[in-house]
Amino acid sequence: MKAIRLALAAMAALCVANAATAAEKSVAITQIVEHPALDACRKGVKDVLAENGFVEGQNLEWSFESAQGNMAIAAQIAKKFVGDEPDVIVAIATPSAQAVAASTDTIPVVFSAVTDPVAAKLVPNWEHPGGNVTGTSDMAPVDKHLQMILRISPNVKKLGVMYNPGEVNSVSSLEAVKKAAGPLGIEVFEGPAPKSSEVLAAARGLVGKVDAFYVPTDNTVVSAFEAVVKVGIDSQIPVYAADTDSVNRGAIAALGFNYYQVGRQTGEMVLSILNGEKPGDIPVSGVKTLDLWVNPASAEKMGVTLPEGIVKEAAKVVE
């Protein structure tokens, strides 16, 4: 009994012994899971703040927690941050953003990499959110993607979209693709993969049915991107992506943004709020800069010749 009492006392002491360091401003940042794109987003925020004079350890208190894909932990992280009363809370990805928004309506919240903030009930509209929440959306301009695909592979009539039906951002992207594909005369086939280990099988299942693969900004499929590339090379089906990092990994082309840029845009918003602006007055922003990346070697392996015009236009040609 004595031992238990000692243990409890030690735990209580640990709980209390957390002295806050004296810092000018504090930013608390959380993401639902650790993942190259979301990590790049976080780095973007930090870099923008550092470039504008807010450096961690000097005049900025910076706390980061990952929810490791678990919503209950996301909930506890949200409560912890609200209790710490930072100047701004940054929440990357929809579930983390929802948990934070549900826990506070006074502390400024900036979300990042949330595809559809209105559907997620984070903000009532894009132009003037009005409350304490604003942020950047990573909704991909799918109509521009489809136009790019048609420029490189004009004969595409059937498009296979690889996605995880459990990711709300991908479901939104799929719906957007279907809407944009209709007028262009493209039929959309779905390649659902609930887990990254099922991506290969899902891709193989579309062989013979589609003229090209399109991979939206889906965490699951992107984490197993090499599987889709393998199927593309084996069956001579071109693979297109929505984010530029996938071009490094074998996609023929992507008209994308990279998440570091999304992070930087988010960082700009955080900066305005730290300098006194109200989050409700800052409109939600979509992705501003689009870069065209191409991978000629991959194109060759998949039996596609890139038009010269495209290669000249490209912001980056991957070797």
Add this chain to the structure above:
Amino acid sequence: MSLIAFLGTAETGLIFGLVALGVYISFRVLEFPDLTVDGSFPLGAAVSAVLIVNGVNPFLATLLACFAGAGAGLITAWLNVRLNILNLLASILTMIALYSINLRIMGRPNIALLGETTVFSPLEALGIPSYWAVPAALLVLIVIAKFAMDWFLNSQIGLAMRATGTNARMARAQGINTSFYILLGMAVSNALVALAGSLFAQSQGAADVTMGVGVIVVGLAAVIGGEAVILPRTVFLATLACVAGSLLYRVAVALALNADFIGLKAQDLNLLTALLVAVAMVLPSVRAPVKRALKGDKRILGKLK
């Protein structure tokens, strides 16, 4: 730890206390390892979210979520009792099926409940800040649930269920319809977990199809961890241990989140959970010798000399 973080810990701990009570029925009373909870937790959230977003009274929505969870439990039990599928496998089958079913029910992977009327809205309307109102309401609920379960497990039906779990053959020899009690127990267990899922979605502002991953681990950690701290000599203590275990687990998570200065980060949580459960399982056998040593047992002191 700030007050809000502490209350947040209590809130999550109390919600998962319901999960622990559900896991107690299946895992301890019926000796039925039940992974269905990974599916019935989001099922409860999905059903109530869809209903609430379509204007249904939140209390009715939550009740219907419980029935949905009971249905899921019945399916698992039926697979085991009627089709003779091994209990663990039956629960895995239902868990896998529920992923698709939940997606169908919600229509999309995530339904936002921020700003909707929930079971917690009446309390918030009274002007109490939500970070007090929600844990307070949950505390009342879990006390009621705990005492209801104590009463149930000590009733005729409850005793028959406990007999089924302890020694099914003997129970059948005594004329107990073990199939019925397995069906009933699994229904009640998963109804509790679905209730927890529904309350969690309403307090967190969203129902997400992936929110069930790892619920069984948390439930087991709560039940086993609680038993190490409060010896389950009676039913009253056993159910108390479940709730205490759930709260302790959340405190451990909160410590991991607050303990940057000793190098622990949230990433170490899974390791922490594993250590916690391992210690909890070893503790009973270590408890007696440690107690003797602390009391200055002459045998141990003799060895030291």
